[in-house]
Amino acid sequence: MSPTSSDQALSADAITGRLRAAGCVFAEEEAQLLIESASSPDALRAMVSERVSGVPLEHVVGWAEFCGLRIAIDPGVFVPRRRSELLARSAAKLCRPGGTTPRNPPRGRPGGMTPRNPPRGLPGWTVVVDLACGSGAVGAAIATLAADVELHATDIDRAAVACARRNLEPVGGQVYAGDLYEPLPGRLRGRVSVIAANVPYVPTEAVALMPSEARVYEPPVALDGGPDGLDVLRRAATGAAAWLMPGGHVLIETASGQADTAAAAFAAAGLAATVARDAELGATVVIGRRRAAGGC
Numbered sequence: 001m002s003p004t005s006s007d008q009a010l011s012a013d014a015i016t017g018r019l020r021a022a023g024c025v026f027a028e029e030e031a032q033l034l035i036e037s038a039s040s041p042d043a044l045r046a047m048v049s050e051r052v053s054g055v056p057l058e059h060v061v062g063w064a065e066f067c068g069l070r071i072a073i074d075p076g077v078f079v080p081r082r083r084s085e086l087l088a089r090s091a092a093k094l095c096r097p098g099g100t101t102p103r104n105p106p107r108g109r110p111g112g113m114t115p116r117n118p119p120r121g122l123p124g125w126t127v128v129v130d131l132a133c134g135s136g137a138v139g140a141a142i143a144t145l146a147a148d149v150e151l152h153a154t155d156i157d158r159a160a161v162a163c164a165r166r167n168l169e170p171v172g173g174q175v176y177a178g179d180l181y182e183p184l185p186g187r188l189r190g191r192v193s194v195i196a197a198n199v200p201y202v203p204t205e206a207v208a209l210m211p212s213e214a215r216v217y218e219p220p221v222a223l224d225g226g227p228d229g230l231d232v233l234r235r236a237a238t239g240a241a242a243w244l245m246p247g248g249h250v251l252i253e254t255a256s257g258q259a260d261t262a263a264a265a266f267a268a269a270g271l272a273a274t275v276a277r278d279a280e281l282g283a284t285v286v287i288g289r290r291r292a293a294g295g296c
């Protein structure tokens with residue numbers, strides 16, 4: 001969409017100026033994205049106003065880039081962070097190799113992924129759970145990066161579940177509403193190879209200190225992890241063993257300073273724990289392995 005010369009308020013320069021004045025660091029890039037995403041001058045005007053008033057860019061345009069995919073993001077749903085790409089890529093490495101490596105989110109339909117029929121219990125397929133899936137970004141990336149993935153996802157928040165269905169059904173994923181593992185089909189007990197989870201991990205007192213884009217536009221249930229931030233992680237680690245196959249893995253993102261406490265929670269749940277870090281992304285993932293039947 002390009003504005004007419006008579007509508008100078010909608011020129012790239014004018015929009016960039018408004019965004020910069022509102023404190024947007026990447027004002028030029030954001031202006032370009034808004035112009036490309038708007039379907040009409042009126043829509044562009046509304047989108048710029050929303051962004052200037054502080055609505056996260058991803059909620060304004062309706063999508064976020066994650067692992068090279070275009071993930072649909074509905075209002076009120078947690079916006080996937082770049083650092084969670086470590087979680088998705090680490091989980092994909094524990095599945096069968098041979099998926100595709102997406103580059104640059106395709107234009108058009110959110111998701112931008114190849115539709116697939118949901119596989120059910122096929123021999124040789126890797127059963128993966130995206131726990132506390134939000135938009136489903138982590139699960140979508142795993143299903144794209146790894147081959148032959150049977151994907152299941154859960155979230156407690158109805159808006160997240162609806163959004164995740166938009167992103168995961170095209171890659172054959174099933175999304176369930178409920179608390180952690182509770183809504184998963186019983187047939188998956190002891191059959192899951194990989195559980196990837198980005199549960200809320202901000203300590204309750206620190207939520208008030210978060211940028212307004214998170215505090216105001218993302219739900220508290222997506223952020224607040226209890227007094228030390230690890231309440232939901234502890235429950236996720238404790239519950240993992242019942243769902244993992246022997247030798248299966250559970251991966252949970254944490255803040256850097258939480259890794260040791262989280263690893264101890266994994267050990268208390270009977271999991272052998274290691275920690276993966278990516279300094280460039282500022283990412284930390286605790287990885288637990290259910291011991292194989294023989295004990296190691």
Ligand SMILES: C[S@@+](CC[C@H](N)C(=O)[O-])C[C@H]1O[C@@H](n2cnc3c(N)ncnc32)[C@H](O)[C@@H]1O
Binds near residue numbers: 079081199
């Ligand atoms: C930090 S967000 C991460 C979302 C997504 N995994 C991602 O990385 O973009 C945490 C998500 O956990 C969900 N959640 C919080 N408590 C939960 C629970 N007890 N059971 C299932 N989901 C939960 C929230 O609704 C939210 O979508």
